[in-house]
Amino acid sequence: MSVGTMSGGARLKKPSWKDPRLVVGILLVLASTAGVVSLLGAADQTTEAYAAREAIAVGERLTADKLHRVKVRLGDLEQRYLTPESGLAEGAVAVQRIGQDQLVPRDSLGELDVLDRKPVAVTVDEALPAQAVAGSRVDVWVALPDARNGYSQPTLLLPGAEIAQLTPGSTALGSARSTVVMVLVTDSQMPQLLGAQANKAKISVVWNPGGNSR
Structure with a gap:
């Protein structure tokens, strides 16, 4: 009986502050709490x-x-x-x-001075698809006037050009609606586009869903 009593007394003995296991346990709790507080603080930082x-x-x-x-x-x-x-x-x-x-x-x-693309206004008479918005890509086709008062076969001038802006416009005498499409043109492409406009070419804009510029 005395042995059992002593064993039970040992189990009920209050831990001492000098007990290294108690100290380690307290440190672990404090470290865990500090880590949680740090994470919550970081998550709330804006x-x-x-x-x-x-x-x-x-x-x-x-x-x-x-x-x-x-x-x-x-x-x-x-x-x-x-x-x-x-x-x-x-x-x-x-x-x-x-x-x-x-x-x-x-x-x-x-x-x-380092901008490699510049916006150029292109007026188109045909209706554009709803997907042709600022930021989307389009192909610009050009048909030059021919000797028979018509137009030559269209050629692809600007593949995958980005639209910078769209502005409603009107043709002569306001008889029909047109759209002014601001397309971004590189310096190397600029002479061809400006030359086509100067020669009264018919310019068409086709939505390019793939966005390919080459």
Whole structure:
């Protein structure tokens, strides 16, 4: 009986603060709690970034009034986007289209002298498909006038050109509706397009669902 009593007493003995197992247990609990608090704090961290108030076309100058601030969780991606902290460079233009309410990527901004595509107005009389919107790709076909007061067979001049903007227009005397399509043209393609327009060519725009430029 005495042995059993002593054994039971040993089991009921209060742990001492000097017991290394108790100390290790307390440290583990504290470390676990600190880790949870750290994770919750990190998950709740937000930062301010710039987003476009309205869609911004390629070549359009970026100014503060075209942007608004939003709170987002970017984490390690913060350096990729324009923020109030990083600031907006004076004279910056969009080198790629930025959609409405889209965050502004830093690599979407540049200067006019390094812009490799420039918007050119192309007027088309035929109806465009609903998919032909700003940011989508189209093929631009050109038919030059021939000697019989007609037009030669159309040739593909600009494959996969990006639309920068669409504007409703009208033909002479307002008899029919037309559309002014701002397409982005590289410097190497510019002479051919401007030459076709100068020679009164018939220009057609065809939606390119694949977006291929070659």
